[in-house]
Structures are given as C-alpha cells and as structure tokens.
Amino acid sequence: MYWIAAGGTLILLLAAYNYFVVKQAERRYPPGGTFITVDGVRLHYYSAGEDDAQPVVFLHGGVLTGNDFRQVMEMASEKGYRAFAFDRPGYGYSERPRAATPEEQARLIRNALEKLGAKRPIVVGHSMSGLLALAYALQYPDEIAGVVTLGGAMYAEGYPAGKGDAISIAATAPMVGPVLLHTMLAVIGPALSDLMIKASFAPEAVPPQYRSEAKALWLRPRHFRANREDVMNFVPAAMRLSGQYKGISAPLIIAVGEDDPFETREHSYRLHQEVGHSQLLVWQGVAHMIPQLHPGLVWEAVQKVQ
Numbered sequence: 001m002y003w004i005a006a007g008g009t010l011i012l013l014l015a016a017y018n019y020f021v022v023k024q025a026e027r028r029y030p031p032g033g034t035f036i037t038v039d040g041v042r043l044h045y046y047s048a049g050e051d052d053a054q055p056v057v058f059l060h061g062g063v064l065t066g067n068d069f070r071q072v073m074e075m076a077s078e079k080g081y082r083a084f085a086f087d088r089p090g091y092g093y094s095e096r097p098r099a100a101t102p103e104e105q106a107r108l109i110r111n112a113l114e115k116l117g118a119k120r121p122i123v124v125g126h127s128m129s130g131l132l133a134l135a136y137a138l139q140y141p142d143e144i145a146g147v148v149t150l151g152g153a154m155y156a157e158g159y160p161a162g163k164g165d166a167i168s169i170a171a172t173a174p175m176v177g178p179v180l181l182h183t184m185l186a187v188i189g190p191a192l193s194d195l196m197i198k199a200s201f202a203p204e205a206v207p208p209q210y211r212s213e214a215k216a217l218w219l220r221p222r223h224f225r226a227n228r229e230d231v232m233n234f235v236p237a238a239m240r241l242s243g244q245y246k247g248i249s250a251p252l253i254i255a256v257g258e259d260d261p262f263e264t265r266e267h268s269y270r271l272h273q274e275v276g277h278s279q280l281l282v283w284q285g286v287a288h289m290i291p292q293l294h295p296g297l298v299w300e301a302v303q304k305v306q
Contacts, residue, residue: 014183021186025216031093038111044093045086049077055118058085061127062227065092071295090226102237106136126150137250146251146305150290151264156238158263168228181221189219204287252278255301257286
C-alpha cells in the first residue's frame with residue numbers, strides 16, 4: 001500500500017508541475033493573432049495586408065506555429081499581398097478535430113479562408129506542411145492560385161519516422177499517452193526539444209528566441225500530441241496522396257536548401273520530375289529551417305508563382 005500511495009503522490013506532483021509549466025509558457029507566449037471558428041473548430045491565425053489583395057497562406061512545419069512566418073508576412077503585406085499564417089490544428093492556439101489528417105486540415109483551412117473572404121490563395125507549406133499544401137491543391141484545384149513547398153516532406157519513402165518513432169507511439173497511445181504527456185513531458189521535454197531543435201536547424205545556428213519559444217509551446221501536452229499524431233499520420237497520408245501529384249494543375253514552386261539534413265531534397269527532386277510544369281529552386285548554403293533564417297528566399301519563391 002505504501003508504494004501505491006507513494007506512486008500516486010508522485011504522479012499528482014508531476015501533473016501539478018506539468019500544469020504549472022504549461023501555464024507559465026502560455027503567459028510568456030500568449031496568442032498574438034485572431035481566432036475564427038470553422039465547422040466547430042477554433043483556429044488561431046495571423047494576418048496582414050489589405051482585404052482585397054491577392055491572398056497567400058503560410059503553413060508551418062511540425063514544431064511551432066504560424067508565427068514562424070512573421071517576417072515573410074511583413075514582406076508580403078508591404079508588396080501588396082494579403083498574408084495569412086495559421087497555427088495548424090492542435091498547434092499553438094488552434095483546436096484540433098478528432099480526425100486531423102492532412103486532407104481534413106486542408107479542408108478546415110480552406111473553409112476558414114472562404115469565411116475570411118480570401119479567394120484563390122497561394123498556399124505555402126514548410127517541412128511537414130509540404131504534404132498539407134499538396135493536399136490542398138489536390139482537393140481544391142480550381143480554388144488555388146499556386147503552391148510553394150519549402151523543404152517539403154511529401155513522400156512516404158525516406159520519411160524519418162517511418163512507421164512511427166517510439167516517442168510518437170507512446171505519446172499517441174490510448175490511456176498511456178495522456179498520462180505520460182501530463183506528467184513526464186515537463187521533465188524530459190527540455191532535453192528532447194534541445195535535440196530536436198538542433199537537428200532541425202543543422203548545420204545552421206538556432207536563433208535564441210526560437211529555442212526559447214519552442215521549449216515553451218512545443219512541450220505543452222496538446223501541442224506535442226498534435227505533432228506526434230501528424231508524425232504517425234504522415235506515411236499513410238503520403239501513400240494516399242503521392243500517386244495523385246502528377247495531376248496537380250496549379251503553378252508549383254518547389255524550393256529546398258542544398259544543406260537540408262533530411263530527405264526533403266530527394267522529395268523535392270522527385271516531385272519536380274513528376275509535375276512537369278513545376279519550378280525547382282535549390283538554395284546553396286541553406287538548410288531546413290528556411291522561414292526562420294531565410295525569409296527573403298521564401299518571398300522570392302512566392303513571387304515566382306505566375
């Protein structure tokens with residue numbers, strides 16, 4: 001009985017500490033954008049520019065939020081575009097529906113843009129959102145002005161997580177996952193995030209502000225679980241969608257850094273071969289975290305959409 005009581009007390013203490021860390025993170029990095037409810041799901045997004053301008057929507061990768069694109073959004077609005085950047089469902093301050101496949105996320109974002117009066121957007125997807133941007137193009141071919149992928153992950157082959165890494169499997173497991181996320185994440189998360197952030201930026205340097213924000217927001221249970229669910233969902237979704245890429249009719253710009261440490265170069269070359277009208281941009285001296293370190297290149301790619 002003593003060990004059961006001690007174990008229960010430890011779990012309660014860890015849960016309380018986890019709760020305290022989450023609330024502290026949200027006070028430090030509160031929502032900086034606007035909320036919109038679509039199909040019962042509350043989404044958080046950033047916007048800039050005039051209402052009647054050409055819309056461009058930026059979709060972040062698997063770590064932080066739409067705020068990743070704040071510098072590019074400023075460039076877009078200064079050049080006469082209407083820019084949006086959504087926290088993907090479950091990330092940042094956006095809610096997540098029970099079924100959150102790339103196709104469902106694309107539908108929610110499309111419906112949000114329609115509600116905001118943004119017609120025929122250019123859709124820009126970084127990293128894991130390369131797949132999301134292509135899902136949007138496939139589902140709404142007549143409602144899109146163009147697509148830009150930035151270091152995009154778009155095929156099942158070569159995807160780092162494969163059938164799911166141990167952390168993703170544990171975090172998304174029924175019953176076990178919620179317990180782990182609400183007790184242990186605040187304890188082991190900082191070391192885990194350091195490794196993840198360093199790998200994502202390598203061989204380039206990590207901006208101190210990004211490290212601080214990622215440690216705060218990525219390590220909240222619902223945000224972390226959303227990311228791990230997307231990791232688990234990626235391969236099945238890529239297998240469903242990749243056979244359709246040749247049918248993409250919208251203008252397509254495929255951009256990738258020559259120094260990207262992941263398989264995104266191979267994915268980009270393959271997509272360029274499969275979509276004959278696409279343009280391929282390979283940037284020298286650039287790695288994976290393009291929106292954060294090279295916002296000017298992102299804007300250069302967007303401007304190539306004709």
